[in-house]
Amino acid sequence: MPDKPEYERKMSLILKSEIKRAGLTYSTLTEKLGEIGVVEKEANVRNKIGRGKFSAAFMAECMDAMGVSDLRL
Secondary structure: OOOHHHHHHHHHHHHHHHHHHOOOOHHHHHHHHHHOOOOOOHHHHHHHHHHOOOOHHHHHHHHHHHOOOOOOO
């Protein structure tokens, strides 16, 4: 069975790539999350993504906030 940390790292890299592709920073992502009703501090967003310790719901919220409708795994 694959290591859980390996999947956390993969999801973190995918989310970081989408943020970069959208031309956003953690600050602007935090603002966009706020616009859809997700209240987070920029430091919390940065830490969650950096560690890869976030839920599928958080990833979906980020994708929605960035306007990402297709995701290639």
